[in-house]
Amino acid sequence: MATDTTGDAARDDVTRPDGPADSPFVRACRRQSVPHTPVWFMRQAGRSLPEYREIRANVAMLESCRRPELVTEITLQPVRRHNVDAAILFSDIVVPVAAAGVDLDIVPGTGPVVAEPVRTAADVERIRLIDRSDVGYVDEAVRMLVKELGDTPLIGFAGAPFTLASYLVEGGPSRTHAKTKALMYGEPDLWHALAGRLAEVTSAFLRVQIEAGVSAVQLFDSWAGALSEADYRRFVLPHSTAVLSGLADAGVPRIHFGVGTAELLGAMGEAGADVVGVDWRTPLNVATGRIGPDKAVQGNLDPCLLFAPWPVIEAEVRRILDEGRATPGHVFNLGHGVLPETDPEVLTRVVALVHELSARSADRD
Secondary structure (H helix, E strand, O other), rough: OOOOOOOOOOOOOHHHHHHHHOHHHHHHHHOOOOOHHHHHHOOOOOOHHHHHHHHHHOOOOOHOOHHHHHHHHHHHHHHHHOOOOOOOOOOOOOOHHHHHOEEEEEOOOOEEEEEEEEEEHHHHHHHOOOHHHHHHHHHHHHHHHHHHHOOOEEEEEEEHHHHHHHHHHHHOOOOOOOOOOHHHHOHHHHHHHHHHHHHHHHHHHHHHHHHOOOEEEEEEOEEEEHHOHHHHHHHHHHEEEEEEHHHHHHHHHHHHOOOOHHHHHHHHHOOOOOOEOOOOOOOOHHOOOOOOOOOOOEEOOOHHHHHOOOOHHHHHHHHHHHHHHHOOOOOEOOOOOOOOOHHHHHHHHHHHHHHHHHHHHHHOO
């Protein structure tokens, strides 16, 4: 594995006595003053990078998540290339579910596919709780990364109970989540048993990452936007709250993110996160009005805009930074993940632009 110590490259070239805990990223998450707006990208360690495609050749996704040295190298790649303010652990949201005994695979071009979808209480009971020994490879990878990253913070992550449950009930990705909703509406007790079990698995998975040294965690609820606010509050919010509020004693910022969640932002803000991720559909200042003044926000450049001419991209970055200045705290990101066809050089230019423009604003303030 090619290694590169990035600890001497704190994103604003300042050595920090408190390490990543005093980085611009963590400070922004805590709504504290920053020398510049921190920036990282969801799916920054992935298919848009040629070095990623090379190192992942002939290695299945789940297998790659279980090799600490490979995880370390992939996680570091975008930090080296883009000069982002945070790394995010290379993994997949179904890793803890597989560790809990669910027979699944991540099929190229499809996503997670579950051999025996959840239909009964007995199916839920077969999802066992996990501890560090079940995901020791994640613990090892995080510890390796913390040493390599130095002052640069590492973000841990997990899938939220609703999104995980949808994969388990549908048997794979779904556009309509029809089977998931049928179970929610028709057998609410079974639904809550499933979501509650997944909340326990998710909490344990995040605890392993926190104890190994991550500086923040993000809970991805990729499919929550399929729900009305009433259904979200009834079927989802209690379980996301169990995860996020349950980590209040962990001492690291908690980020909560979903896609298509404009009408859910207020409810999502109640789940216990310090930062709420906003997709590209909702301006950040509008989102803050829904979330409340006690949360930072993260986002929210449309990933497809990265294919536009540079003047268009620059104008959008400026707009988002302006909107972010009206929020209690802002972490610049995309409104969803980096698309595989994205030119990596554009991402590098966006990072430099965010740093330049926001540093000027900080100087004026």
